[in-house]
Amino acid sequence: MTCLNDTMFPSTGQATVRLLNRLGVDVEFPTAQTCCGQMHVNSGYVPEAIPVVRAFVDAFAGYDAVVAPSGSCVASAREQHKIVAARSGDRGLVRAVDELSPHVYELSEFIVDKLGVVDVGAYFPHRVTMHPTCHSTRLLGVGDRPERLLKAVRGITMVDLPAAEECCGFGGTFSLKNPDVSVAMGADKARHVRESGAEVLVAGDNSCLMHIGGLLTRQQAGIRVMHLAEILASTEEVA
Amino acid sequence: MSDGRMIETKTFLGIPPFPVAAKEALADSQLRGNMHHATHTIRTKRARVTAELPDWEQLRVAGADIKDDVTANMGRYLVQLEESLTKAGANVHWARDAAEANQIVIGIARRHKVDEVVKVKSMATGEIELNVAMEKAGIAVWETDLAELIVQLGHDLPSHILVPAIHRNRSEVREIFMREMGKVGMPAAADLSDEPAELAGAARRHLREKFLRAKVAVSGANFMVADTGTLVVVESEGNGRMCLTLPEVLISVVGIEKIVPTWKDLEVFLQLLPRSATGERMNPYTSTWTGVTPGDGPQEVHVILLDNNRTKVLADEVGRQALRCIRCSACLNVCPVYERVGGHAYGSIYPGPIGAILTPMLKGVGVSKQIDSLPFASSLCGACYEVCPVRINIPEVLVHLRELVVGSHRGGVPGTLMTTMKGASWLLGGGWRLGLLQKAAGLSTRVLWKNGVIGRMPPPMSRWTDARDCPAPPTESFRAWWKRTDGGRNDAGSAGGTAGKGDQR
Numbered sequence: 135m136t137c138l139n140d141t142m143f144p145s146t147g148q149a150t151v152r153l154l155n156r157l158g159v160d161v162e163f164p165t166a167q168t169c170c171g172q173m174h175v176n177s178g179y180v181p182e183a184i185p186v187v188r189a190f191v192d193a194f195a196g197y198d199a200v201v202a203p204s205g206s207c208v209a210s211a212r213e214q215h216k217i218v219a220a221r222s223g224d225r226g227l228v229r230a231v232d233e234l235s236p237h238v239y240e241l242s243e244f245i246v247d248k249l250g251v252v253d254v255g256a257y258f259p260h261r262v263t264m265h266p267t268c269h270s271t272r273l274l275g276v277g278d279r280p281e282r283l284l285k286a287v288r289g290i291t292m293v294d295l296p297a298a299e300e301c302c303g304f305g306g307t308f309s310l311k312n313p314d315v316s317v318a319m320g321a322d323k324a325r326h327v328r329e330s331g332a333e334v335l336v337a338g339d340n341s342c343l344m345h346i347g348g349l350l351t352r353q354q355a356g357i358r359v360m361h362l363a364e365i366l367a368s369t370e371e372v373a
Numbered sequence: 374m375s376d377g378r379m380i381e382t383k384t385f386l387g388i389p390p391f392p393v394a395a396k397e398a399l400a401d402s403q404l405r406g407n408m409h410h411a412t413h414t415i416r417t418k419r420a421r422v423t424a425e426l427p428d429w430e431q432l433r434v435a436g437a438d439i440k441d442d443v444t445a446n447m448g449r450y451l452v453q454l455e456e457s458l459t460k461a462g463a464n465v466h467w468a469r470d471a472a473e474a475n476q477i478v479i480g481i482a483r484r485h486k487v488d489e490v491v492k493v494k495s496m497a498t499g500e501i502e503l504n505v506a507m508e509k510a511g512i513a514v515w516e517t518d519l520a521e522l523i524v525q526l527g528h529d530l531p532s533h534i535l536v537p538a539i540h541r542n543r544s545e546v547r548e549i550f551m552r553e554m555g556k557v558g559m560p561a562a563a564d565l566s567d568e569p570a571e572l573a574g575a576a577r578r579h580l581r582e583k584f585l586r587a588k589v590a591v592s593g594a595n596f597m598v599a600d601t602g603t604l605v606v607v608e609s610e611g612n613g614r615m616c617l618t619l620p621e622v623l624i625s626v627v628g629i630e631k632i633v634p635t636w637k638d639l640e641v642f643l644q645l646l647p648r649s650a651t652g653e654r655m656n657p658y659t660s661t662w663t664g665v666t667p668g669d670g671p672q673e674v675h676v677i678l679l680d681n682n683r684t685k686v687l688a689d690e691v692g693r694q695a696l697r698c699i700r701c702s703a704c705l706n707v708c709p710v711y712e713r714v715g716g717h718a719y720g721s722i723y724p725g726p727i728g729a730i731l732t733p734m735l736k737g738v739g740v741s742k743q744i745d746s747l748p749f750a751s752s753l754c755g756a757c758y759e760v761c762p763v764r765i766n767i768p769e770v771l772v773h774l775r776e777l778v779v780g781s782h783r784g785g786v787p788g789t790l791m792t793t794m795k796g797a798s799w800l801l802g803g804g805w806r807l808g809l810l811q812k813a814a815g816l817s818t819r820v821l822w823k824n825g826v827i828g829r830m831p832p833p834m835s836r837w838t839d840a841r842d843c844p845a846p847p848t849e850s851f852r853a854w855w856k857r858t859d860g861g862r863n864d865a866g867s868a869g870g871t872a873g874k875g876d877q878r
Contacts, residue, residue, distance in 0.1 A: 137801065140851040141811050142844055147851035151861055163855045165808075168801040174794055176753060178775030182798035189802050272755035301709045305752025307790075310836045312750060314396045317840040318713045319752070348841030351826055 136207045136340075137169035139361075143340045149367035150203045150241060153256075156367075157249055167193040170202075171218060172210035177307045184222045187215050191230040199248060200238045203363045205270030205338050208240040213273065240270060241363055242279040242338060252286050258368045259289030263332035265323070265346065267339045268301050280338055280362055287365060295335075296326040304345035317349070324349040327357060338362045377488070378557045379513035382504040383530050388720030390746035398714040404540055405713065411539045412705070412712045418652025419703055419760065426644070435641045437764040440697035443632045444687055450599045450632045451678065457602030461664025463674040468626075470681050471501035477677050478503060478591060478624055479510045485622055487512065487588050493606060493613040494518035495593025496534060496700050497626045497679055499722040500735070503591070514591070515557075515583045517612040519576050526553040532716030532724060535650050535702040540715050543567040554579050580612060590616040590671070594627045595699065596642060597676075600635045603663040604676065607646055607656050617660050623671035628679050630696040642699060645762035649701035686734045691773040695730050697763040704757035704767060710750060719747060726757035730770040738774065739781025748774035789833065804852070811850040818846055 135147045147163075154161045171186035190211065194200045202208050212235050219231040245251050264284065270276045284292055303309070303319025310316075323346055327335050335350070337343050340361055347359035388394055398404060423429050443450055455465045468474035482490060490507070492498070492514055504514045504525075516525045523538040524531050527549040531537030538546070547567040554561045554575065559582050561575040592613065596605040604625055606613045617623060633639060647656040665674050687693050705711045705725030716724030720743050721732040729747040736744050748771045757767040782788070787795070800806045821827045826842040829835065837843055849857070858864030 135851050137807060140807070141814065142846060144847050144849060144851035144854055148854065148861065155861075161860065163851075163860060164804075165852060165856070166804040168804055168807045169797075171801070174798065176772055176775070177790070177794060178748075178772070178777075178779035179791075179794040179798070180776050182794050185798055185802040189804075193804070268752075268754035268756070272759055299756075301752050301754030301756065303709065303752055305754070308749065308752045310833070312392050312395060312710075313836040313839070314392065314399050315710055315713060315750075316752070318399050319709050320841070344844060345841065348826075348837075348843060351842045352840065 135163060135167065136202055136204045138340055138344075139203060142344070143361065146203050146340055146361040146363050149361065149363040150201070153254060153363055153367040154201070157245065157251060157254060159249070162197070164193040164197075170207040170210040170215075172207060172214060173306055175210070175214045175218060180218060180221050183214075183218045184224075184227075187218045187231065188222075188227060190215070191227065191234050194234060194238075195230060198237070199244060200234070201241055201244045202238070203241045203338065203361060204340070205240045205267050205274050205276060206341060208238055208243075209269045209273035211235055211238040240274055240276055240338065242270075242276055242283055243274070245283060245366075246279045252282050254283060254286070254366050256287040256366050256368050257289050257370045258287050258365050260334050261291045261293055261332045262334045262336050262365065263293045263295040263327060263330040264298070265295060265302060265327075265335060265337040265342060266298055267337050267342050270338050271299065276338070283362070283366060284336065287368075290365070293330050293332050295330050295332075297322075298326075302342045302346050304342050306341070309345060316345070320345050320349045324353060324355065328355055333357060334365075335359045336362055336365055379489075379508055380525050380557055381528070382502075382508060382514075382525070383528055384502060384505060385530060385720045385722070388717065388743060390742045391718055391720075391750040392746065394718035394720065395710075395714040395750070398718045403542075404715050407540055407542050408712055408715050411536065412707075415536075415652055415702075415706045419649060419706065422648045422652050422654055423760075426648070432641055432645055433762055433764050436645050436699075436762055437694075437697055439633060439638050439641060440630075440763055441694075442634065444630065444693055444696050447629065447632075447684075447687060450634060451629060454597055454599040454602065454632060455678075457598075457600060458664060458676055459602075461602045463602065463664040463676050466675060466677045468677050468679045468681070474501050474626055474677050474679050474681070475503055475506035477675075478626065479507060479512065481622065481624055481675055482507070482512050482589055483510075485589055489513040489515065489583075489587060490589045490591050490624075491515050491517050491583050491587040491616050491620065492521075493590065493592035493616045494521050494537075494608070495591070495626065496722060497593045497628050498591060499531065500628075501626070501679065501681060503626065515580075515587070517580050517583070517616055518608070519573065519610055519612070522576055522580070523549060526550065526557075530717055531722060533702060533705060534700050534723065534725070534727075535705075540717070543569060543572060546572055550575050550579075558582055580615075584612075584615045584619055587616075587620050589622040589624065590620040592616060592623065592625045594625050594631055595646065596633050596639060597627055597631050598634075598636050598639065599632050601663055603636065603661050605639065606658075606660045607643070608658045608660070609651065609653075609656055611658050614658050614660050617662060618670045620671055622673045622675070623662075624675040624677065626677045626679055628681070629683050630698075646699055646701055649699075649703040649760065649762040682735045682737075689734065692730065692734050692770050694765050695727070695734060695770060697765055698727055698731065699763060701762055703760040703762065704765075707756045707760050708751075709754060709756065710752065719750070720744075721747075726751060726767045726771075727765070730765075730767055730774060733774050733778070738777045745778045745781075748772075748778055808850070808852050811846070811852065814846045815848060815850070821845070
């Protein structure tokens with residue numbers, strides 16, 4: 135579920151559960167899970183990430199697929215866990231990571247590739263623009279999967295986001311270590327979102343949305359930010 | 374002779390750590406405008422000319438492979454290069470560090486009793502601060518690349534690898550030329566406009582005098598071919614060609630990683646470099662020289678092979694890929710951080726993403742707050758890796774260096790972040806601990822709410838809240854909801870409820 139969604143954005147988690155249930159997936163939330171450890175690794179604290187990665191593989195071992203509504207966390211599980219495991223010197227952990235990481239999917243990847251579905255039966259009659267997120271596109275290579283899923287939503291009007299591929303400036307602890315640069319990047323992103331004419335900004339990562347959304351509400355821009363899962367979970371009954 | 378006139382070179386000494394320097398740069402709206410315009414122009418051109426090559430990705434792989442072969446077999450190639458150069462009539466010198474390299478250049482200039490040299494744009498000589506050393510020795514150095522000339526005349530610092538005066542616009546350039554050219558040589562015309570062609574004309578007249586007078590030239594090289602002993606300079610203006618052919622003595626200072634094994638390997642790099650650097654299919658001038666050619670060009674040729682900690686970088690398994698760098702600047706032009714703050718904030722001749730990894734590796738981590746701040750000067754968006762013509766995984770090296778920086782400070786009194794990270798490591802080691810934290814956060818922040826968001830807060834949270842609202846923690850975490858409703862099976866309310874109801878944004 136990712137620690138950020140669990141703690142700060144439970145509606146994204148609830149939407150993910152609702153969406154996957156609707157698509158016929160048996161969803162479990164192993165309560166032993168915590169975090170992927172990316173914050174530690176990216177901040178230079180690799181030894182401190184070892185217990186976090188161990189908790190991750192312990193919690194998720196044995197499932198057919200591990201699905202997370204976050205491109206960033208999935209990229210961490212796929213790319214960084216093996217580095218952390220190697221550093222631990224624990225062969226059991228290395229093996230566990232090697233076994234688990236190919237089964238970790240970002241939400242749009244899981245729906246499009248594993249379930250083979252593009253039209254998830256959602257209804258969302260609003261003007262929406264999408265921030266593709268750096269880690270989803272550049273690290274994971276999810277390509278146009280999120281866009282294809284969104285375009286199949288009934289009632290939706292997708293509008294282009296200018297300079298969509300540019301980073302929003304969140305960058306994890308970068309947002310606190312270099313707050314001025316982070317905000318300068320975010321301010322440009324927020325301006326592009328306003329220029330798009332959308333009512334809703336969607337992305338596959340709540341971390342980016344927390345940053346861009348924080349700027350938009352401070353500016354009283356009147357634009358909502360929503361996670362991809364929440365739009366895909368919407369139906370006529372609850373749009 | 375130079376008549377004793379010379380320009381005092383500014384250095385990066387005293388530049389504060391990146392977040393501080395960046396804050397100052399961000400406040401300079403002229404700089405922001407210049408940088409945005411310039412980086413977006415080159416970025417767009419690069420994207421266009423790389424997209425038109427069907428084998429661009431294969432070229433990138435080939436470039437990386439050739440460079441990896443060089444780093445893996447550095448010793449063998451260096452010996453081969455020295456033999457080829459010597460056979461071709463060049464004098465080969467080995468420099469362990471900046472001081473040694475500078476002394477060799479000064480020694481050669483003194484032997485020829487000159488008090489000035491002309492210079493081709495070169496990153497290696499910038500790295501070793503050759504100009505400063507030469508001035509101390511009483512030898513004037515004339516930069517002949519247009520942008521380097523603008524920087525030098527403006528008593529300024531370079532802010533880009535390829536376009537060192539990228540932070541200046543044309544009216545600023547005109548002012549610098551009008552004010553400074555006459556002090557050190559041919560003055561600019563009194564009615565000089567800020568038309569690019571006129572500015573280039575003024576530079577041409579100013580430099581022509583120096584080209585024709587100079588006895589000694591100093592250059593770097595983009596490539597050194599090990600099997601032939603050929604050095605290569607790739608440029609756009611022809612100033613390099615003038616320096617490489619007119620003077621009697623040519624001294625080239627080149628980092629040891631600039632080797633390519635064979636002449637044929639240039640085929641790969643002469644496609645990768647111009648398209649990545651200036652967004653051109655081909656650069657206007659490519660000069661190659663192999664030692665001394667009797668009766669043609671410089672009759673005394675020196676090549677100074679510079680280590681300056683490159684062998685230390687070679688020993689770093691993750692970091693050594695930085696030695697593939699061909700100094701094209703594609704990573705700078707595409708970097709959202711560099712674009713907004715410019716090059717000076719990096720406090721090094723190597724700015725931008727590549728500088729954020731090269732500078733700490735060449736100078737060492739744990740010795741300066743400024744250098745230690747560089748690996749953190751990135752949001753890890755990965756745009757640099759995507760465009761790098763030799764596939765340097767810059768984000769990977771940044772994260773690796775962050776660990777080295779943190780490691781270099783372990784053992785002392787733990788700072789705020791160290792304490793936070795250690796605490797988080799414990800909390801995130803088990804699901805029940807995280808659950809406790811969530812309950813505490815939900816309760817304790819309730820007083821800070823206003824309309825579901827947390828507004829301005831005191832330090833250190835002000836780093837977030839000065840410009841951004843912070844979402845208020847929800848009344849119920851996902852974990853608590855899952856437990857209460859058995860994953861939504863016993864809850865008609867929130868599981869089927871309106872999106873966005875569970876949290877407050």
